[in-house]
Amino acid sequence: MAIQWFPGHMNLTRKAIAERIKDIDVVIEVLDARLPGSSANPLLAELTGHKPTLKILNKQDMADPARTQQWLDHYNARPETRALALQATDPAATQRLAPACHALAPGRGGLAKPMRVLICGVPNVGKSTLINALTSKRHAKTGDEAGVTKLEQRITLADDFYLYDTPGLLWPRIIVARSGYNLAASGAVGRNAYDEEEVALELLDYLRRDYPALLEARFRLAGVAAMQDEEVLAAVGRQRGALLGKGRINMQKAAEIVIQEFRGMTLGRITLETPEEFARWLAEGQQLDAQRLAKKAARASKGKKTAQPPADDGEPTPSRPSPLPGGE
Known part of the structure; x- marks a missing residue:
């Protein structure tokens, strides 16, 4: 999303x-x-x-x-x-x-x-x-x-x-999907604009590849690089006691823990992007946005073509009543 x-x-x-x-x-x-x-x-x-x-x-x-x-x-x-x-x-x-x-x-x-x-x-x-x-x-x-x-x-x-x-200013449309998740993880986006579990999973996806040792040390885990994001999040919840009835993991609580650990720097010193990575994400985002705009323009053009006046079927058109006495 x-x-x-x-x-x-x-x-x-x-x-x-x-x-x-x-x-x-x-x-x-x-x-x-x-x-x-x-x-x-x-x-x-x-x-x-x-x-x-x-x-x-x-x-x-x-x-x-x-x-x-x-x-x-x-x-x-x-x-x-x-x-x-x-x-x-x-x-x-x-x-x-x-x-x-x-x-x-x-x-x-x-x-x-x-x-x-x-x-x-x-x-x-x-x-x-x-x-x-x-x-x-x-x-x-x-x-x-x-x-x-x-x-x-x-x-x-x-x-x-x-x-x-000046007040903090975002932009009307974030075209780089990863930027949206990174901004949410950092606290730059209002809480009502994102799902914490989704943001935590995206964050873990990056951390387990680029900073696996920090994840393992902080949450006492092993082999996070080979785990799925959901598995890592569940393991965090289990370690921190974010449990529901019958041993189920409270994934929402686990997500909040991951995000707060990142914001509070208790995970360690982390940067979520390099200049080369961001340039690639931006190019991909611009390409997808260009495709979106082209589809939107095509739909608008198609709508104009279908909204043509009805063809003359040869039947006489009833005269419109005059709005004033004596004619128009």
Whole structure:
């Protein structure tokens, strides 16, 4: 099942960004270092693509260090783009942001030309935590759930440095199926938009191939790479006491355990995608979406052809009664 989540306030955010971007010098996009490709919003790229961009791979302490470096190299190879990995709760690390912005827009600075920066990202990537670390104050609400920030706000970091915060923004249609599952596993998607058991199974499918040792160590299992996803989930439930009557496994409870273990980093430092994997998923998603659009266009064209006026059968057509006395 494809995962989609686009609440009404996100449409307002899209419009606000489209209006604000005209006056912005640098865009900071905050990404989740555990899923840097899936948490990079293509809609934001469309809205802000002509502006210099600073990619922040937040939550680096939770991500696989080797894969984080791969993603940094990937983004730093792009024109007018810089990428940094950090932990938003580390004030020392966040002080690297302002110099990076000035490097991307060297002509801005001073009271005559203040730096104007838009900070954006998908929900629950730690954007508000990062802002609070930058200002050493609680300017932005934080929470371990999607959609905490609802309104744009301007924050003055210095007399010549303005930061515009925007609510978390997903995109109207997620065409990469794996991205939907990764976003759900990370907490970027509202709880009502996905089935936890399905997300947990997709997560386990990836982990048992790429991080089997972490699964085995955390849940005291053996040979997970050779097991089916459902078997692993059932084994987790059995180990953690998620049981129903007569020894049956509570798969819903087991799924919640797997997702929370991933979000809480108790499984270990994990990254759910490499640049090469995401490029392949994206190409496959774009191909499937193109096929979907072609089928939709074909159905629309067929509908127009069948909706023709009835043929003249030679019978006289009754005259329409005149709406006014004396004729039309």
